Amino acid sequence: MNAPDNLQRALSELLGDARLVAESLPGTDLHLWLIDAANMDRAFSPEETRRILEEPPYWSFCWASGLALARWLAERPEWVRGKRVLDFGAGSGVAAIAAAKAGALEVVACDLDPLALDSCRANAALNGVALQYSEDFFAEADRFDLILVADVLYDRANLPLLDQFLSRGREALVADSRVRDFQHPLYRRLAVLDACTWPDLAEPAEFRSVSLYHAKRQ
Numbered sequence: 001m002n003a004p005d006n007l008q009r010a011l012s013e014l015l016g017d018a019r020l021v022a023e024s025l026p027g028t029d030l031h032l033w034l035i036d037a038a039n040m041d042r043a044f045s046p047e048e049t050r051r052i053l054e055e056p057p058y059w060s061f062c063w064a065s066g067l068a069l070a071r072w073l074a075e076r077p078e079w080v081r082g083k084r085v086l087d088f089g090a091g092s093g094v095a096a097i098a099a100a101k102a103g104a105l106e107v108v109a110c111d112l113d114p115l116a117l118d119s120c121r122a123n124a125a126l127n128g129v130a131l132q133y134s135e136d137f138f139a140e141a142d143r144f145d146l147i148l149v150a151d152v153l154y155d156r157a158n159l160p161l162l163d164q165f166l167s168r169g170r171e172a173l174v175a176d177s178r179v180r181d182f183q184h185p186l187y188r189r190l191a192v193l194d195a196c197t198w199p200d201l202a203e204p205a206e207f208r209s210v211s212l213y214h215a216k217r218q
Helices: 003-015 046-054 064-075 093-103 114-127 161-164
Strands: 018-023 031-035 084-088 108-111 130-136 146-151 169-176 187-194 209-216
Touching: 003 114, 018 169, 031 114, 046 187, 046 209, 064 084, 064 093, 064 146, 064 169, 064 187, 064 209, 084 093, 093 108, 093 114, 108 114, 114 130, 161 169, 169 187
Parallel strands: 084 108, 084 146, 108 130, 146 169
Antiparallel strands: 018 031, 169 209, 187 209
16 A cells, blocks of 8 residues: 555655655554654754754654544543544544544544645545544634644643633543643643654653643633
8 A cells, every 4th residue: 555645745855765654553443654663763864854843744653642642532432422523733633533433423633734634634544534624723613522632732832722722612632741730720630641652753751641631611
């Protein structure tokens, strides 16, 4: 099976020898088009490093928080079954796909990056689920039962988004390994989950500990 041409082309423009492969995610029945782990075993040139920093292909990884959230939904489908769900900052679409497989009535994968949405489309097809797509969270109506968020709060400057999630959905599930204990009055921590980014980036142990928070609109 060959990777979608547009995604492979975009990755090759950043890292000439990098290729996308259909990977099984550990602890799940999900598959994603991800960067081949073998491409991470060499040193990057200064030019490659510059391109990666300017336009990171984050859609070609399954980040730890997304993987943890996908597992959570698979084990607790009642969170999404029969509900309208939006995955904010969807990236590879892993959380959106997990929600669809768990029986959500409707799932919208939302991301500003057109390549991320292309990745979501390819990964939805790979897993045999149907998603809808959006480039603008704030253009969506306030009609969702649940907003899913993973790996978005990597910078404390993004914390004001916590207020915005509930402007489009009645509840929010937020998974993050970078910013912990953000002490927002509407959010309570449900669990601390263990997961790693895939392919494994050998991140520090602290980034393999994913905090999961829940908020409900008052």
